Amino acid sequence: MQFPILSVLIFIPLLAGIVLLMVPAQRKDWIRGIALGSAAVVLVLSVAVYALYDVAQAGYQFVETAPWVPALGIQYHVGVDGLSLPLILLSGLVVFTGVLVSWHVDERPREFFSYLMFLGSSVLGVFASLDLFQLFFFFELAVFPKYLMIILWGSPKTREYGGMKLTLFLFAGSVLALVGALAIYFGSGLRTFDMLVLEKAGFPIAFQQLWFPFLFLGFGVLSGIFPFHSWAPDGHVAAPTAVSMLLAGVEMKVGAFAALRVAIMLLPDGARFWAPAVLVLATINVVYGALIALIQSDFKYVIGFSSVSHMGLVLIGFACLNHDSLLGAGMQMFSHGIMTALFFSVVGMVYDRTHTRELSQLGGLVQKMPWAAVGFIIAGLVSMGMPGFSGFVAEFPIFMGAWRTAPLVAIIAILGVVVTAGYILLVVRRVFFGELPKQFQNIPDITWMDKLAIGLLAAFMIGLGWFPSLMTSVLQPGVQNILGLLGG
Amino acid sequence: MMTVPLGDMLLKILPELGLLVLAAVLLTLDLLWRSRRCRFLGWIAAGGGAVVILLSLLFARPGPEPLLLWGGMMRLDSTGFVFRMLFVTGMAITALFATENEGICEHGEFFTLLVISTLGMTLMASVVDLIMIYLAFETASIPLYALAGFLIRDKKSVESGVKYLLFGAMTSAVMLYGFSLLYGFTGSTNLYEIGAQLSAGQLPAGLAVLTALLVTVGFAFKVSAAPLHFWAPDVYEGAPTSVAGFLSTASKAAGFAVLLRVLLVVYPALSSLWTGLIAALAVASMVVGNLQALNQKNIKRLLAYSSIAQAGTILIGAAAQSDFGVTATMYYLMAYLVTNLAAFGVVMVVGRAVGSDEISAYAGLSRRSPGTALILLAVLLSLGGIPPFAGFIGKLLVFGAAVEANMAWLAVVGVVNSVAALYYYLRVLKVVYLDRAENETQPLNMTSAWKAALVGCVVLVVVLGVLVSPFYTWASQAAASLIVY
Numbered sequence: 001m002q003f004p005i006l007s008v009l010i011f012i013p014l015l016a017g018i019v020l021l022m023v024p025a026q027r028k029d030w031i032r033g034i035a036l037g038s039a040a041v042v043l044v045l046s047v048a049v050y051a052l053y054d055v056a057q058a059g060y061q062f063v064e065t066a067p068w069v070p071a072l073g074i075q076y077h078v079g080v081d082g083l084s085l086p087l088i089l090l091s092g093l094v095v096f097t098g099v100l101v102s103w104h105v106d107e108r109p110r111e112f113f114s115y116l117m118f119l120g121s122s123v124l125g126v127f128a129s130l131d132l133f134q135l136f137f138f139f140e141l142a143v144f145p146k147y148l149m150i151i152l153w154g155s156p157k158t159r160e161y162g163g164m165k166l167t168l169f170l171f172a173g174s175v176l177a178l179v180g181a182l183a184i185y186f187g188s189g190l191r192t193f194d195m196l197v198l199e200k201a202g203f204p205i206a207f208q209q210l211w212f213p214f215l216f217l218g219f220g221v222l223s224g225i226f227p228f229h230s231w232a233p234d235g236h237v238a239a240p241t242a243v244s245m246l247l248a249g250v251e252m253k254v255g256a257f258a259a260l261r262v263a264i265m266l267l268p269d270g271a272r273f274w275a276p277a278v279l280v281l282a283t284i285n286v287v288y289g290a291l292i293a294l295i296q297s298d299f300k301y302v303i304g305f306s307s308v309s310h311m312g313l314v315l316i317g318f319a320c321l322n323h324d325s326l327l328g329a330g331m332q333m334f335s336h337g338i339m340t341a342l343f344f345s346v347v348g349m350v351y352d353r354t355h356t357r358e359l360s361q362l363g364g365l366v367q368k369m370p371w372a373a374v375g376f377i378i379a380g381l382v383s384m385g386m387p388g389f390s391g392f393v394a395e396f397p398i399f400m401g402a403w404r405t406a407p408l409v410a411i412i413a414i415l416g417v418v419v420t421a422g423y424i425l426l427v428v429r430r431v432f433f434g435e436l437p438k439q440f441q442n443i444p445d446i447t448w449m450d451k452l453a454i455g456l457l458a459a460f461m462i463g464l465g466w467f468p469s470l471m472t473s474v475l476q477p478g479v480q481n482i483l484g485l486l487g488g
Numbered sequence: 489m490m491t492v493p494l495g496d497m498l499l500k501i502l503p504e505l506g507l508l509v510l511a512a513v514l515l516t517l518d519l520l521w522r523s524r525r526c527r528f529l530g531w532i533a534a535g536g537g538a539v540v541i542l543l544s545l546l547f548a549r550p551g552p553e554p555l556l557l558w559g560g561m562m563r564l565d566s567t568g569f570v571f572r573m574l575f576v577t578g579m580a581i582t583a584l585f586a587t588e589n590e591g592i593c594e595h596g597e598f599f600t601l602l603v604i605s606t607l608g609m610t611l612m613a614s615v616v617d618l619i620m621i622y623l624a625f626e627t628a629s630i631p632l633y634a635l636a637g638f639l640i641r642d643k644k645s646v647e648s649g650v651k652y653l654l655f656g657a658m659t660s661a662v663m664l665y666g667f668s669l670l671y672g673f674t675g676s677t678n679l680y681e682i683g684a685q686l687s688a689g690q691l692p693a694g695l696a697v698l699t700a701l702l703v704t705v706g707f708a709f710k711v712s713a714a715p716l717h718f719w720a721p722d723v724y725e726g727a728p729t730s731v732a733g734f735l736s737t738a739s740k741a742a743g744f745a746v747l748l749r750v751l752l753v754v755y756p757a758l759s760s761l762w763t764g765l766i767a768a769l770a771v772a773s774m775v776v777g778n779l780q781a782l783n784q785k786n787i788k789r790l791l792a793y794s795s796i797a798q799a800g801t802i803l804i805g806a807a808a809q810s811d812f813g814v815t816a817t818m819y820y821l822m823a824y825l826v827t828n829l830a831a832f833g834v835v836m837v838v839g840r841a842v843g844s845d846e847i848s849a850y851a852g853l854s855r856r857s858p859g860t861a862l863i864l865l866a867v868l869l870s871l872g873g874i875p876p877f878a879g880f881i882g883k884l885l886v887f888g889a890a891v892e893a894n895m896a897w898l899a900v901v902g903v904v905n906s907v908a909a910l911y912y913y914l915r916v917l918k919v920v921y922l923d924r925a926e927n928e929t930q931p932l933n934m935t936s937a938w939k940a941a942l943v944g945c946v947v948l949v950v951v952l953g954v955l956v957s958p959f960y961t962w963a964s965q966a967a968a969s970l971i972v973y
Contacts, residue, residue, distance in 0.1 A: 021858075021862070025858075067957075068956070068957065069956045069957045069960055070957065071957065071960055071961060071964060072956075072960065074956075133884075136875075136884075137875045137876070137880070138875075140874050140875050140880065141874075141875050141876060143869070143874045144865065144869055144874060144917075147914055147917070148917070148921055151918055151921065151922050152921055152922060160918065160922075164911065164914060164915075164918075167910070167914060168907055168910060168911055168914075171906075171907055171910050172903070172904075172907045175873075175903040175906055175907065176900075176903055178884065178887065178903075179887055179891060179896060179899045179900060179903060182884070182887055182888045182891040182892075182899070183891050183896065185888070185891075186888070186891055186892045
């Protein structure tokens with residue numbers, strides 16, 4: 001039997017989370033050690049899965065199945081293809097760097113790292129799921145760690161509001177999607193939750209048109225689709241740094257991925273029918289998100305709204321339903337994930353030292369924390385879609401695909417990118433350049449762990465910018481698979 | 489009809505006889521021991537429950553074909569079997585929670601009443617004759633009236649008992665009127681014969697509808713569905729906490745047992761009317777329960793309204809009137825039983841430590857006792873329908889039943905309500921985890937009985953939420969055997 005690498009990947013953080021809860025609370029060094037150790041294992045395994053995936057063979061690999069509830073057609077079924085693979089890698093990276101930048105969490109670290117591990121297990125579980133029930137199981141597993149982490153370690157002013165809003169929005173979306181999934185289950189008449197079987201069920205067109213919105217919007221809430229995006233900035237801002245990184249970096253991709261995997265791939269005719277509507281919403285996402293980001297006075301809200309804007313590009317990529325756009329969307333999910341994780345980690349580092357997020361009070365920080373400044377600028381360049389960085393190789397195919405299907409959307413969305421350049425440059429200038437306020441004369445530089453996190457994330461953004469084929473080659477077969485479903 | 493020898497028939501009701509013996513033993517021991525060794529009574533009741541479960545596994549296991557016993561009064565089938573497991577488990581856990589409680593311990597008849605009520609419930613789930621149903625109904629209810637008012641020095645408890653009694657007497661009278669009409673027009677008290685006559689159109693449709701409405705009153709009271717829910721918050725608040733837990737779980741499940749049987753056996757001819765009626769009750773209960781729960785300050789009242797809303801969610805499964813719907817209802821009831829018992833268990837433990845049932849008294853609980861806080865987290869999330877806890881599977885199945893029966897609208901109503909419900913569950917968790925209190929360094933007193941009961945419940949909550957398969961098989965067998973004649 002082959003080594004069950006995906007199961008190990010999913011269950012190591014889960015196990016670590018449970019073990020952590022049993023460690024005596026005062027052994028903070030053990031707690032951090034266990035968290036870092038398991039996060040490192042997750043990172044190594046996620047890189048290994050990525051490296052070991054056989055591109056020539058394509059399709060779903062590392063597949064494992066085990067019976068779960070046979071009477072209902074539920075099984076434990078994991079496997080990865082070209083689309084989920086970059087997201088597995090993304091999860092590994094963000095969980096690891098999330099632990100690194102949270103090293104100094106001193107308030108109940110045991111619970112903090114335990115919940116962080118549960119969150120990691122949840123996202124990995126969703127990305128690897130090939131069974132619809134199992135996908136929901138892992139999807140909703142994230143509810144309580146998210147809520148508790150935001151209210152316990154979030155920023156005191158808004159954490160109760162932000163945490164509750166985020167949790168209820170996402171829960172509402174996921175239960176709505178659950179009804180859609182149940183409709184698929186019963187509508188297929190196959191009595192199975194296996195998505196590979198359901199893909200071939202051949203649902204009637206009217207059925208697909210009816211249920212597609214349930215699934216796409218239900219999951220889409222988590223990807224920040226307009227007009228259900230408002231949880232995102234509020235939640236991200238309220239959350240502690242590592243959770244903002246995971247929420248914006250990975251969880252939003254969970255939403256987008258599930259919308260693609262379930263709504264588009266199981267109901268392709270429904271997707272084609274609703275694509276124009278999705279395009280309209282997604283375009284609003286891009287432009288509106290960017291414009292709102294431009295007028296924020298709070299450092300973290302800028303990044304929060306930039307996520308709304310960038311996720312709009314992913315959704316445009318989905319809704320154009322052609323080869324280039326889907327490829328770009330796949331790249332953008334990964335690229336935005338590490339980019340926004342880097343953004344939020346730098347925001348957190350700045351806040352921890354200056355205790356303010358007001359842009360008007362910050363300035364000149366490049367003198368005090370050059371690494372953070374460089375990291376932020378790199379992420380900013382990715383955000384603007386500069387060539388040589390991962391943002392360019394992700395956004396370019398999306399616009400190419402959009403130009404072919406919906407040129408107007410491409411033109412309007414390009415405006416969003418222009419505005420993005422505006423708010424990024426604005427923030428960089430306000431925070432890192434100009435005069436250093438007096439009260440920040442003595443703030444310390446960031447720790448070497450912070451630097452490691454920044455360096456790791458930045459390396460992937462630059463590496464991908466120069467060698468996009470490392471990812472396109474993997475994504476290619478996944479995209480072909482979707483196109484096959486759409487065509488047939 | 490196949491005749492069964494007397495010895496065999498006795499064997500098949502051995503669990504019920506066992507409960508009777510247990511009740512007698514408890515009463516005798518209470519007389520002998522007075523209050524000296526009263527803390528053993530709870531353990532004995534729980535142990536007796538385990539023996540009864542063993543007895544029914546060994547001797548009263550239903551075969552693949554349902555069997556009529558005692559002149560057609562009782563029916564040995566999976567439905568009765570699974571419900572019996574449910575009730576006895578609930579009884580055992582409640583008995584453990586009740587041990588070493590002041591005001592209960594010295595009065596050992598508490599446990600006797602509890603066991604007799606459980607006996608009534610097991611009969612409710614397995615009898616198929618109108619007269620027996622009524623008798624079982626009252627056998628289950630009357631001890632509960634006494635239990636709700638058990639703390640005679642506590643005004644609230646007495647008020648709770650009286651209120652429960654008055655409400656119960658009224659609704660059961662209405663139900664009895666429905667029964668009498670059914671008997672008067674069909675000349676039979678056997679559910680299956682009445683059902684056959686109704687299907688053959690022996691009864692004018694209007695009358696059939698009238699009887700349906702009348703008997704529903706009794707069942708809706710038992711399951712605390714709106715608009716017959718008014719008693720629940722006051723009774724739960726006043727009754728001893730362990731009794732409130734029992735009322736909201738086992739007693740509610742017993743109501744569902746009769747409801748399902750009567751619904752599917754007597755009224756298949758009126759299925760569309762029933763569907764409408766049950767769906768209306770479901771929507772009303774969910775909306776009323778959740779809206780009222782939103783701003784409760786007292787945890788027992790919050791749980792009372794939440795249990796009204798939960799009854800509404802379970803009714804979705806009944807409204808579907810399908811094999812799958814009944815399975816979903818059964819599974820939800822199992823999940824709900826262990827979850828809600830644990831919830832009331834935590835309320836009792838905390839209530840005794842801080843002397844208050846206000847939600848604000850839960851501040852600092854996560855620092856004071858991380859284990860108890862974790863248990864509360866698990867049960868509240870299970871009530872909210874979040875994996876990996878039992879409530880998630882229950883919710884999934886119930887919504888599935890609605891979708892399968894082409895009532896997706898009902899599932900969507902359920903979705904909206906489950907979001908509202910999650911809000912107030914999270915609000916409690918917020919107090920538990922975020923808010924600080926002065927007493928948070930004092931440890932929480934826990935007896936071994938409470939620990940055993942709480943841990944047992946939570947293990948079951950997780951097992952029902954993750955393992956699923958064996959319990960699902962039980963539920964679906966119970967559903968299948970309910971419908972075949």
